[in-house]
Amino acid sequence: MNALRFVRSRPKVLVSLAAACALLAGCASSSDVSATDKQGVFVASASASGGRLAWARAHRRAMTEATDYxxxxxxxxxxxxxxxAGIDALSEHDSVIRFECHPKL
Known part of the structure; x- marks a missing residue:
């Protein structure tokens, strides 16, 4: 009987675990790439919150924006x-990247 109850509640447990992981993972957002006052130099910025590695998600998102551009x-x-910017685990972390586009080798 207890085994049957576990099997029935298993999908609920998995959904709850997935939701908790998504919440802890957080998300990253970015703004449009913009030009600077220096010709050929652009800026990509991103921010992320939630968890210890928010700075890494912000950095990766800004780099992705620069690469895509x-x-x-x-x-x-x-x-x-x-x-x-941002050092606390639960605060928002920002990454601002200044970059140039060069021909592929």
Whole structure:
């Protein structure tokens, strides 16, 4: 009887675990790539919150934005500078990347 109850509640447990993991993983958002006052230099920024590795998700999202921007022009990104902010596990972490697009080798 107890085994039958466990089998019936198993999907609920799995859904609950998946929801908890998604909540702890958090998400990252980014803004559009923008040009700077220096010709050929662009900025991509992203932020993430929730969990210890929020800074890594923000960095990865900003890098993805820079890569996508350059690749849509048949080029590759070259990162010049990155500024990060946020150190607490539950705070929002930001990554701002300044980059250029160069021809692929």
């Amino acid at each position: 350059c690749e849509s022009r048949g080029m590759q990104p070259s990162m010049n500078y990155e500024h990060t």
